[in-house]
Amino acid sequence: DVKVTQSSRYLVKRTGEKVFLECVQDMDHENMFWYRQDPGLGLRLIYFSYDVKMKEKGDIPEGYSVSREKKERFSLILESASTNQTSMYLCASSPNYNQPQHFGDGTRLSIL
Amino acid sequence: AQKITQTQPGMFVQEKEAVTLDCTYDTSDPSYGLFWYKQPSSGEMIFLIYQGSYDQQNATEGRYSLNFQKARKSANLVISASQLGDSAMYFCAMREVLYSGANSKLTFGKGITLSVRP
Numbered sequence: 467d468v469k470v471t472q473s474s475r476y477l478v479k480r481t482g483e484k485v486f487l488e489c490v491q492d493m494d495h496e497n498m499f500w501y502r503q504d505p506g507l508g509l510r511l512i513y514f515s516y517d518v519k520m521k522e523k524g525d526i527p528e529g530y531s532v533s534r535e536k537k538e539r540f541s542l543i544l545e546s547a548s549t550n551q552t553s554m555y556l557c558a559s560s561p562n563y564n565q566p567q568h569f570g571d572g573t574r575l576s577i578l
Numbered sequence: 579a580q581k582i583t584q585t586q587p588g589m590f591v592q593e594k595e596a597v598t599l600d601c602t603y604d605t606s607d608p609s610y611g612l613f614w615y616k617q618p619s620s621g622e623m624i625f626l627i628y629q630g631s632y633d634q635q636n637a638t639e640g641r642y643s644l645n646f647q648k649a650r651k652s653a654n655l656v657i658s659a660s661q662l663g664d665s666a667m668y669f670c671a672m673r674e675v676l677y678s679g680a681n682s683k684l685t686f687g688k689g690i691t692l693s694v695r696p
């Protein structure tokens with residue numbers, strides 16, 4: 467089975483902090499994705515990557531950056547956390563565009 | 579621009595009955611794919627079923643089937659013989675092929691909450 471692991475299930479940070487959310491997949495997938503999920507808004511794509519060191523902006527990239535130095539790891543970075551970034555963050559991976567994305571368990575991030 | 583619409587309010591179904599969850603989409607691309615995911619209260623997203631725009635048959639996976647009506651741009655999920663464990667939020671998503679042609683992203687609907695009554 468595909469395993470997508472997010473480093474933290476729950477995280478509490480303060481406004482202005484630099485926050486790192488880590489995601490690791492064990493199936494050698496090419497594509498990796500970061501979403502945020504908010505009530506009534508569904509999942510919105512922040513950034514994605516289809517190869518090592520490659521990244522593409524999703525629908526809501528402002529305030530975020532990403533890093534993919536190794537194929538299995540995709541990191542989401544909040545450069546200077548703000549309260550409106552309190553949300554559930556979901557990481558996903560897929561081998562190619564015709565295959566379903568496999569998700570991690572999510573990180574509930576609270577910015578105080 | 580792509581759009582996925584899930585407009586049903588919270589849905590309720592009696593255990594062992596069938597239920598249909600609606601999804602309509604809007605795209606001008608001839609090639610696209612439609613996915614359904616389930617999200618229980620624990621939070622993980624579970625892939626249920628996939629339908630490609632050129633598939634001739636409606637997709638089925640166990641108790642899940644997809645009622646794909648291309649002309650109407652609808653891709654409704656049908657769950658037969660509902661179980662208590664089916665209580666969850668359900669998301670419809672569409673694959674969008676990007677300019678590179680080799681990569682894609684998913685656009686998700688806002689989800690539907692399903693509650694199964696004993």
